[in-house]
Amino acid sequence: MARFVRRRPNNWRHKFACAGRGLRRGVRTQISFFVHLVAAALVAIVAAVLQVDRHEWLLLTLCVTGVLTAEMFNTALERMAPAISRERDPRLRDALDMASAGVLLAALGSVVVGLVIFGRRLIELAGW
Numbered sequence: 001m002a003r004f005v006r007r008r009p010n011n012w013r014h015k016f017a018c019a020g021r022g023l024r025r026g027v028r029t030q031i032s033f034f035v036h037l038v039a040a041a042l043v044a045i046v047a048a049v050l051q052v053d054r055h056e057w058l059l060l061t062l063c064v065t066g067v068l069t070a071e072m073f074n075t076a077l078e079r080m081a082p083a084i085s086r087e088r089d090p091r092l093r094d095a096l097d098m099a100s101a102g103v104l105l106a107a108l109g110s111v112v113v114g115l116v117i118f119g120r121r122l123i124e125l126a127g128w
Contacts, residue, residue, distance in 0.1 A: 022072070030075045032103070033068070040064040043114065050121045060117065063110035070106040074099040 026033045047060055077099045081092050 022076075026072050026075050030071070033071050033075060036067055036071050036107075040068065046118060050118060052117060052121075056117045059113055063106075063113050067103065067106045067110050070103045074103050 027037065043060055043064060047057060052060070074096075077096060081096055085092060
Protein backbone atom coordinates (compact mmCIF):
# COMPACT_ATOMS: atom_id res chain seq x y z
CA MET A 1 0.00 0.00 0.00
CA ALA A 2 1.37 3.39 -0.96
CA ARG A 3 2.13 6.00 1.64
CA PHE A 4 0.87 9.46 0.94
CA VAL A 5 2.64 12.54 2.16
CA ARG A 6 0.45 14.90 4.13
CA ARG A 7 -0.46 17.98 2.08
CA ARG A 8 1.73 20.93 2.95
CA PRO A 9 0.96 24.61 2.69
CA ASN A 10 0.44 25.74 -0.89
CA ASN A 11 2.23 29.09 -0.88
CA TRP A 12 5.09 30.47 -2.96
CA ARG A 13 7.63 30.27 -0.19
CA HIS A 14 6.90 26.59 0.26
CA LYS A 15 6.99 25.96 -3.51
CA PHE A 16 10.42 27.58 -3.79
CA ALA A 17 11.63 25.61 -0.77
CA CYS A 18 10.52 22.35 -2.44
CA ALA A 19 12.17 23.35 -5.72
CA GLY A 20 15.37 24.21 -3.86
CA ARG A 21 15.30 20.85 -2.10
CA GLY A 22 14.85 19.11 -5.46
CA LEU A 23 17.76 21.03 -6.95
CA ARG A 24 20.01 20.14 -4.01
CA ARG A 25 19.03 16.46 -4.26
CA GLY A 26 19.73 16.46 -7.99
CA VAL A 27 23.12 18.07 -7.58
CA ARG A 28 24.15 15.88 -4.63
CA THR A 29 22.94 12.52 -5.91
CA GLN A 30 23.47 12.62 -9.68
CA ILE A 31 26.97 12.59 -11.12
CA SER A 32 25.53 13.44 -14.55
CA PHE A 33 23.99 16.64 -13.21
CA PHE A 34 27.29 17.57 -11.56
CA VAL A 35 29.15 16.93 -14.84
CA HIS A 36 26.72 19.21 -16.68
CA LEU A 37 27.24 21.90 -14.02
CA VAL A 38 31.01 21.70 -14.54
CA ALA A 39 30.47 21.95 -18.31
CA ALA A 40 28.23 24.99 -17.75
CA ALA A 41 30.95 26.66 -15.69
CA LEU A 42 33.50 25.98 -18.43
CA VAL A 43 31.15 27.44 -21.04
CA ALA A 44 30.77 30.58 -18.93
CA ILE A 45 34.55 30.92 -18.51
CA VAL A 46 35.23 30.44 -22.23
CA ALA A 47 32.43 32.85 -23.13
CA ALA A 48 33.89 35.49 -20.82
CA VAL A 49 37.43 35.00 -22.12
CA LEU A 50 36.28 35.13 -25.74
CA GLN A 51 34.06 38.13 -24.99
CA VAL A 52 30.91 36.84 -26.62
CA ASP A 53 28.21 39.39 -27.26
CA ARG A 54 24.88 39.71 -25.43
CA HIS A 55 22.91 37.62 -27.92
CA GLU A 56 25.47 34.84 -27.78
CA TRP A 57 25.33 34.91 -23.96
CA LEU A 58 21.57 34.52 -24.19
CA LEU A 59 21.86 31.54 -26.53
CA LEU A 60 24.49 29.90 -24.33
CA THR A 61 22.36 30.51 -21.24
CA LEU A 62 19.33 28.94 -22.92
CA CYS A 63 21.39 25.93 -23.95
CA VAL A 64 22.87 25.41 -20.50
CA THR A 65 19.48 25.85 -18.86
CA GLY A 66 17.90 23.43 -21.33
CA VAL A 67 20.47 20.72 -20.66
CA LEU A 68 20.26 21.14 -16.87
CA THR A 69 16.47 21.08 -17.03
CA ALA A 70 16.46 17.94 -19.18
CA GLU A 71 18.90 16.31 -16.77
CA MET A 72 16.70 17.20 -13.79
CA PHE A 73 13.59 15.72 -15.45
CA ASN A 74 15.58 12.61 -16.33
CA THR A 75 16.71 12.34 -12.71
CA ALA A 76 13.13 12.74 -11.50
CA LEU A 77 11.99 9.87 -13.72
CA GLU A 78 14.91 7.71 -12.58
CA ARG A 79 13.92 8.33 -8.95
CA MET A 80 10.23 7.72 -9.60
CA ALA A 81 10.56 4.49 -11.62
CA PRO A 82 11.43 2.21 -8.66
CA ALA A 83 8.49 3.65 -6.73
CA ILE A 84 6.16 2.60 -9.54
CA SER A 85 7.49 -0.94 -9.86
CA ARG A 86 10.52 -2.88 -8.68
CA GLU A 87 9.94 -5.45 -11.41
CA ARG A 88 11.53 -5.20 -14.83
CA ASP A 89 9.03 -3.50 -17.06
CA PRO A 90 9.80 -2.68 -20.69
CA ARG A 91 7.55 0.38 -20.51
CA LEU A 92 9.54 1.84 -17.62
CA ARG A 93 12.78 0.97 -19.39
CA ASP A 94 11.57 2.70 -22.53
CA ALA A 95 10.45 5.78 -20.57
CA LEU A 96 13.84 6.01 -18.83
CA ASP A 97 15.69 5.53 -22.11
CA MET A 98 13.61 8.25 -23.77
CA ALA A 99 14.32 10.65 -20.90
CA SER A 100 18.04 9.92 -21.30
CA ALA A 101 17.71 10.53 -25.04
CA GLY A 102 16.13 13.90 -24.25
CA VAL A 103 19.22 14.86 -22.26
CA LEU A 104 21.44 13.65 -25.09
CA LEU A 105 19.54 15.71 -27.68
CA ALA A 106 19.69 18.82 -25.51
CA ALA A 107 23.42 18.31 -24.97
CA LEU A 108 24.15 17.68 -28.66
CA GLY A 109 22.18 20.76 -29.68
CA SER A 110 24.09 22.78 -27.13
CA VAL A 111 27.39 21.51 -28.49
CA VAL A 112 26.39 22.67 -31.98
CA VAL A 113 25.47 26.13 -30.63
CA GLY A 114 28.76 26.25 -28.71
CA LEU A 115 30.75 25.30 -31.80
CA VAL A 116 29.05 28.00 -33.86
CA ILE A 117 29.61 30.67 -31.19
CA PHE A 118 33.10 29.67 -30.07
CA GLY A 119 34.41 28.07 -33.26
CA ARG A 120 35.07 31.22 -35.24
CA ARG A 121 36.81 32.93 -32.33
CA LEU A 122 38.93 29.88 -31.53
CA ILE A 123 39.96 29.53 -35.19
CA GLU A 124 41.01 33.20 -35.21
CA LEU A 125 42.98 32.74 -31.98
CA ALA A 126 44.72 29.69 -33.46
CA GLY A 127 45.70 31.81 -36.46
CA TRP A 128 44.05 29.59 -39.09
